[in-house]
């Protein structure tokens with residue numbers, strides 16, 4: 683771990699839904715460090731996805747500042763934010779968002795065709811243990827395999843940051859563990875700063891640090907003195 687790659691200062695997010703204001707983030711200060719694997723843990727509606735979307739440049743904070751290194755994301759225009767996302771961030775979501783008519787390799791190729799310094803799609807798929815599934819279509823893959831294709835797609839552009847929103851939310855424990863193993867392997871192999879959102883408390887054990895959320899606020903940050911390998915975690 684080294685200096686902060688992200689700094690959040692007094693970040694708020696207010697959604698205004700026809701007169702009712704929802705304070706999704708109610709003043710968040712958080713540093714995230716280069717190379718760390720952080721788990722954001724909290725109940726449904728506590729603001730985890732909102733925070734991840736702001737870090738990933740998918741959304742703007744209502745107030746406060748968010749820096750990625752020296753870049754203040756909170757003041758970037760849409761086109762600069764799109765460049766930031768394209769060049770630096772890989773996303774993995776709960777539902778894999780693969781294109782059904784494309785093979786695993788072609789799904790990854792969608793990203794490598796437009797990235798600046800991508801790895802070959804076959805290499806990205808090998809990293810997540812899918813070198814034997816290159817020509818399979820999503821419907822021919824299990825949920826866990828589809829999620830690993832989504833991880834391969836996210837890392838094929840060699841992002842500095844990997845943001846995962848409930849990556850095991852749709853998976854059973856055994857398959858979820860394989861997905862977490864792939865995520866941990868990427869973090870260790872490439873030093874990719876990795877943030878994993880979950881409401882599953884068991885997953886916190888694989889993190890360097892655990893950030894707890896409640897009602898749009900951080901209620902605690904813990905450092906894990908001993909981390910567990912995902913294969914030693916079950917739920």
Ligand SMILES: Nc1ncnc2c1ncn2[C@@H]1O[C@H](COP(=O)(O)OP(=O)(O)OP(=O)(O)O)[C@@H](O)[C@H]1O
Pocket residue numbers: 697698699704705706724725726727728729730731732733881
């Ligand atoms: N686009 C939106 N419009 C209005 N309210 C929203 C919007 N997105 C999120 N919210 C609200 O903001 C709050 C925080 O939501 P968020 O999705 O960040 O929580 P979460 O901790 O990620 O929850 P979950 O684990 O269920 O995904 C919730 O009350 C949610 O209903």
